[in-house]
Amino acid sequence: MTTDDLVFKALADASRRLILDRLRDEGGLALGQLCEGHDMSRQAVSKHLAILEDANLVVSVRRGREKLHHLNPVPIHDIALRWIGRFQADHLAALHHLKKILEGDQP
Amino acid sequence: MNTTEFHYTTYLKSTPEKVWAAITTPEFASKYWGNANFSDWQAGSRWEHRTPTGTTVCTGLVRESVPPKRLVLSWVTPADFADESKHSRVTFAIDDIQGMVRLSVTHDQLEAGSDMATSISGGWPRVLSSLKSYLETGVALDTWAGQERSCHGK
Numbered sequence: 045m046t047t048d049d050l051v052f053k054a055l056a057d058a059s060r061r062l063i064l065d066r067l068r069d070e071g072g073l074a075l076g077q078l079c080e081g082h083d084m085s086r087q088a089v090s091k092h093l094a095i096l097e098d099a100n101l102v103v104s105v106r107r108g109r110e111k112l113h114h115l116n117p118v119p120i121h122d123i124a125l126r127w128i129g130r131f132q133a134d135h136l137a138a139l140h141h142l143k144k145i146l147e148g149d150q151p
Numbered sequence: 152m153n154t155t156e157f158h159y160t161t162y163l164k165s166t167p168e169k170v171w172a173a174i175t176t177p178e179f180a181s182k183y184w185g186n187a188n189f190s191d192w193q194a195g196s197r198w199e200h201r202t203p204t205g206t207t208v209c210t211g212l213v214r215e216s217v218p219p220k221r222l223v224l225s226w227v228t229p230a231d232f233a234d235e236s237k238h239s240r241v242t243f244a245i246d247d248i249q250g251m252v253r254l255s256v257t258h259d260q261l262e263a264g265s266d267m268a269t270s271i272s273g274g275w276p277r278v279l280s281s282l283k284s285y286l287e288t289g290v291a292l293d294t295w296a297g298q299e300r301s302c303h304g305k
Contacts, residue, residue, distance in 0.1 A: 047162065071155065071156065071157065071158070072156065100160055100161075100162065103158040103159075103160050103255070105158065114156075114157070114158040116158060116159055116160050117159075117276050118159050118160065118161045118275075118276045118279050118280060119161075120276075121276040121277065121279075121280045122161075122280045122283065125280050125284075
């Protein structure tokens with residue numbers, strides 16, 4: 045599998061996207077902390093993390109006995125840039141902003 | 152101080168020497184980063200991140216320098232240089248892994264919620280994507296065009 049394949053495969057799962065959301069909000073979480081507030085078993089979260097790490101979407105750092113996880117958005121950025129040039133980026137950001145306003149979220 | 156940290160990693164079809172040069176050689180960095188880094192890259196020396204017009208937008212001290220493997224810099228706005236408590240830390244780790252280069256950038260000792268912490272989270276992924284493109288295809292991504300930038304990519 046190519047790197048892109050690994051990234052798309054890793055992202056094609058709602059639980060794994062939730063884990064990434066969680067790490068975006070708060071970096072440096074251990075497995076135990078990532079399991080909190082989920083219905084998933086520790087084993088399931090651990091398996092998802094391995095897939096995310098293979099895709100380089102999660103980077104882990106050892107701190108003593110703990111393994112802390114961080115979101116690595118670089119592969120997603122690489123993919124986005126492959127199809128979105130700089131001129132489009134401004135228009136897309138404006139559209140995204142508009143959508144957020146119309147849907148009632150804070151931009 | 153409540154601190155936060157970011158970890159970025161990319162895999163490049165390149166050599167550690169080229170990746171090191173891409174970070175430390177001004178002519179090279181300006182191609183994909185837009186700005187360029189100036190220093191003699193000796194531990195203890197000062198380094199500066201300058202725009203094409205020569206304005207220093209970010210600076211700090213070289214903490215560790217082990218070419219082409221590891222570079223640790225302190226990272227601060229020029230206005231805060233004198234106050235070491237304001238310096239954050241950037242570590243570049245360059246590893247050869249089965250014919251690929253893994254470049255890891257860790258930005259830590261950042262004040263949580265600070266402007267610097269908020270804006271570098273957008274800046275580094277762009278720098279690394281552009282570097283990857285430049286080293287692998289010879290073409291940098293012009294993701295910076297039309298943007299007035301500070302040291303942290305805002």
